[in-house]
Amino acid sequence: MDALIARVDSAVLSLLADVEAAQFHAFGEVSTFRAVHDRTYRNPSASESSFQEEGPTLLVRLSDLHVEPDEDPEARVWIGAQSYQIRETRPDGKGVAVLVLGRVEP
Numbered sequence: 137m138d139a140l141i142a143r144v145d146s147a148v149l150s151l152l153a154d155v156e157a158a159q160f161h162a163f164g165e166v167s168t169f170r171a172v173h174d175r176t177y178r179n180p181s182a183s184e185s186s187f188q189e190e191g192p193t194l195l196v197r198l199s200d201l202h203v204e205p206d207e208d209p210e211a212r213v214w215i216g217a218q219s220y221q222i223r224e225t226r227p228d229g230k231g232v233a234v235l236v237l238g239r240v241e242p
Contacts, residue, residue: 138230145232149197157194158214159201167202171195173215192220194235198227205235212240 153170160166172195194213198204205211205222213220213235220237227233 141230145228145230146197149195149232152195155194155215159203160212160214161203161208161210165202167200169196169200171200192237194237196233196235198231198233205233213237 149172150170152172155171155173156168157171157173158166158168174193174195175191194215203211205225209222211222213222219240219242221240222235223238224236225233226236
């Protein structure tokens, strides 16, 4: 069942990916990947009647990243001309993760 879920996740991500992003690592390597960019991500809070805004986020396949975000806390993600720091990684346990981003001002 896990293999089926991983294949479905991969297919959905391939169809819905709307941005090409680049991950720049502290040790000089760069990797590019396609992802789903949610500019206004809202996470349900403990109360079912409210939402906590956390965006922006990226939905990514962890296998598309050269280094997992937790392994390089200085890594930056670029989407177009905007640089982001990865504030949090929320893996689903099946190879996909939501990256919660924070804007890096020049």
